[in-house]
Amino acid sequence: MKASAFSYARATSVGNALELLAAHGDGAKVLSGGQSLMPAMNLRLISPELIVDIGQLAELRGIAVKGGILRIGALTRHVDLQRSPDVATHAPLLTDAIAHVAHPAIRNRGTLGGSLAHADPASELPACMLALNATIIVSGPKGDSRIAAGAFFKGIYETDLSAQELLVAVELPVARDNSAHFFYEFARRHGDYAIAGVAAQAIVEDGIFKDLRLAYFAVADRPVLARAASGLVNIPVTPAVLSAASTALAAELDPQQDQQASAAMRRHLAKVLMVRCVAALLGRPDLDAGGLV
Ligand SMILES: Cc1cc2nc3c(=O)[nH]c(=O)nc-3n(C[C@H](O)[C@H](O)[C@H](O)COP(=O)(O)OP(=O)(O)OC[C@H]3O[C@@H](n4cnc5c(N)ncnc54)[C@H](O)[C@@H]3O)c2cc1C
Secondary structure, eight states: OOOOOOEEEEOSSHHHHHHHHHHHGGGEEEESSOTTHHHHHHTTSOOOSEEEEOTTOGGGOOEEEETTEEEEETTOBHHHHHHOHHHHHHOHHHHHHHTTSSOHHHHTTOBHHHHHHHOOTTOHHHHHHHHTTOEEEEEETTEEEEEEHHHHEEETTEESOOTTOEEEEEEEEOOOTTEEEEEEEEOSSTTSOOSEEEEEEEEEETTEEEEEEEEEESSSSSOEEOGGGGGGBTSOOOHHHHHHHHHHHHHHOOOOOOSSOOHHHHHHHHHHHHHHHHHHHHTOGGGGSSOOO
């Protein structure tokens, strides 16, 4: 199938893109890498009247580190994130996660901003934003706003962005000393959307978590930061402590069912991921050997 007829405009600046979006309201859609938008249009899941192509806006590209903050432009492609020494040094969780986003052909065109604005609950990068405590920078008719990642994702393909706004960048605090990270997803094949996955960022001192952010994806209608992780912080993690946290996690999650997995299977996989993640982050294989799940 082919997309319905649509008009096309190439934005010449962020200001011009915002004018075009404001003039066409809900009938307009932003085009970045097109890796989610074009398939959705070709399947006629959406039929925008106007495509506003922001792909040439150099001001939305790039990766910079300043004052303890890693800023990544919305148009930065997945492949650029994957190859960036700054990302590898200051947000290595992202480097690990990107390898699981689709395939090279898609990573060559798909962008960070597109992935976050698309807000597929099975996507890797939105969960990374939660784990990394990112701030999402948005430009709109009333100027710029800064939104915590935890407040940005609202549901399946739903974010805090309005049709008149552009996601322009994300900002991440750079990894501190004693930072550790973990990324894993269960998927049928490498590059497929996950059945369940976790992106984790932690501070570990003397074998104790001082901070632990476990962001799950594909287990709810949006990425979720597990509240149960708090039961593992500032306490020696014994099998009993981990078992209690895993039970709390299962109670907290309300996964969806689809053709890939039942809700019960997703809940089980989330618990398995917690145990593997904690064992890996603490360097404690014993925790993953005790049949806790
Ligand atoms: C075969 C296949 C496999 C895939 N596998 C995965 C996977 O495993 N994991 C995964 O996460 N993704 C996967 N994807 C999806 C894809 O990688 C991302 O969703 C994509 O990279 C989004 O970025 P984009 O730049 O292509 O966005 P586009 O397709 O251009 O846009 C996506 C949506 O975001 C909006 N948008 C884009 N940029 C902005 C902006 N700056 N401000 C406001 N709104 C904006 C668009 O209007 C549109 O609604 C897959 C896609 C395909 C085709």
